Amino acid sequence: MSAALPELLCDVRCQVGESPLWxxxxxxxxxxxxxxxxxxxxDAAGRHRQWPVAERIGAIALQAxxxxxxxxxxxxxxLQLQDDGTVGSRLWQPVAFPLPAMRFNDGRTDRQGRFWVSSMxxxxxxxxxAGALYRADAGGLAPSSIDGLRTGNGLGFSPDGRVMYLSDSHPTVRQVWAFDLGDDGVPRHRRGFxxxxxxxxxxxGAAVDADGGYWICANDAGLVLRFTPNGRLDRQLAVPAAKVAMCAFFGPRLDRMVVTTIRPAAPIDGWDPALAGAVFVLDPGCVGLADTPFTAGG
Structure with a gap:
């Protein structure tokens, strides 16, 4: 186990901070x-900007x-973020969820540039x-064979792209699974991880480092946990906010970790409410992998 002292990335507090992307x-x-x-x-100089969007936004990916x-x-x-603070926005693929009041949640591209995202x-x-895992590629957007999710989360991909990780963070589930992922982009052989x-x-939310370590945000516990590819816990980093949401590697050498957090509706005993919703920077003691840009948006 190891610990690192986190620092604030900038003076911002989110309601539900998610999907950090370098x-x-x-x-x-x-x-x-x-x-x-x-x-x-x-940006690289530490300057912060933000752009409003018209709907709840669960996850983002770079476009090629x-x-x-x-x-x-x-x-x-x-999306195209404009210098004047406006957003150029074009619907690429609509979605028809099976129930009202649903949205997309956790999303990430795999090593081949396909975009995976869960609904809830x-x-x-x-x-x-009623949640499911969706995949977007050159053929458009469609549900995968993975459904029955309450709060799909934890998407990550092994360095060679052959293993996909997925969690359900709902309090009644609290599981992470691994799947084999072939060239056809179909997840197979679901197993408990x-x-x-x-x-x-x-x-x-989760991230995978260059050695195949799987980092998962332990929401409600203020921790980011690293598991080896065989599922053994070997490291944990503390964050001074209980509701850690998602982590990602960033920086010129991909050797720093950013962690977004959630601001709860009411303060949580034992945690500083002034830090809830903040974005933190940690030293993970390893390097990460760059996200593959999405290649099919056009």
Whole structure:
């Protein structure tokens, strides 16, 4: 086990901070505020900017041709963030969820540039397993064979792209699974990877390092946990906010970690409410992998 002292990335507090994303070409770090309906960015000089969007925005990915792919309430949008603070937005693929009041949640590209994103019923108290995992590629957007999710999260991909990780962070589930992922982009051989009922917190957003270590945010516990490819916990980093949401590697050498957090409706005993919703920087003691840009938006 090891610990690191986190620092604040900037003076921003999100309602639901999610989807940190590093752009290595521009040296920009993005993230979103789902309920705040905004995209945030910090540049190499530490300057912060934000852009409003019209819907809840669950996850973003880089586009190969520039701009961002965004998973929003009514579908996947192509975004261009303008210097004047406005957003050029075009619906690329609409989505028809099976129930009202659903949205996209956690999303990430795999090593081949396909975009994967989970859906969920917004009211977590309903514990409704209507969520599913979707895949977007040159053929468009479609549900995968993975459904029955209450709060899909924890997407990550092994360095060779052959293993996909997925969690369900709902309090009644708290599991992380691994799947074999072939060239055809079909997940197979689902198996248990981490039973988070044996660890503190709920398995929220995740990242994979260059050695194949799987880092998972332990929501409600203020921790980021690293598991080896065989599922053994070997490291944990503390964050001074309980509701850690998602982590990502960033920086010129991909040797720093950013962690977004959530601001709860009411303060949590034992935690500083002034830090809830902040974005933190940690030293993970390893290097990460760059995200592959999405290649099919056009």
């Amino acid at each position: 752009d290595p070409a521009a040296q920009w770090l993005y993230w979103v505020d789902i309920e705040g309906r905004a995209v945030h960015r910090v 041709g520039g701009g961002l792919l965004a998973a929003m309430e009514t579908g996947l949008f192509l 019923v917004r009211d977590m108290a309903a514990a409704n397993p 981490i039973d988070m009922r044996q660890h503190p917190g709920r398995p929220d």
